[in-house]
Amino acid sequence: MVKRIAGTTYIKVDSEQLSLTGGIEVPMNTNVKESIIGLDGSVHYKETYRSPYIKGTFKIPADFPVEKLKSSDSMTITAELANGKVYVLSNAWIEGEVNHNAEEGTAEIEFHGEEGFYQ
Numbered sequence: 001m002v003k004r005i006a007g008t009t010y011i012k013v014d015s016e017q018l019s020l021t022g023g024i025e026v027p028m029n030t031n032v033k034e035s036i037i038g039l040d041g042s043v044h045y046k047e048t049y050r051s052p053y054i055k056g057t058f059k060i061p062a063d064f065p066v067e068k069l070k071s072s073d074s075m076t077i078t079a080e081l082a083n084g085k086v087y088v089l090s091n092a093w094i095e096g097e098v099n100h101n102a103e104e105g106t107a108e109i110e111f112h113g114e115e116g117f118y119q
Helices: 067-069
Strands: 010-013 016-018 020-025 031-037 045-050 054-058 075-080 086-094 105-119
Touching: 054 086, 075 105
Parallel strands: none
Antiparallel strands: 010 016, 010 075, 020 054, 031 045, 054 105, 075 086, 086 105
């Protein structure tokens, strides 16, 4: 039996549903291992952490909650993915710049938060 693994995604910010046009991305890990190779051929690694996040390309209709997104630093972002997984980002804020592409009616937004996990 074939099961859907990609496609339709629902995303909510504090229970308010926003509309994506694509490009949704959530991390599968929040710790990153990087190899450290010695000149003698020995291999070790270092481990660093990265912030949990959700990023995507959003449609920007007239009622898009611009002020809320700009000012809040404790949002709960929920992404219901096509494969049935749900990723929750808590105590979230917008990371970096957000620019409205008026020609396409979209904006690429990256949310970062204190905690991110799959339900």
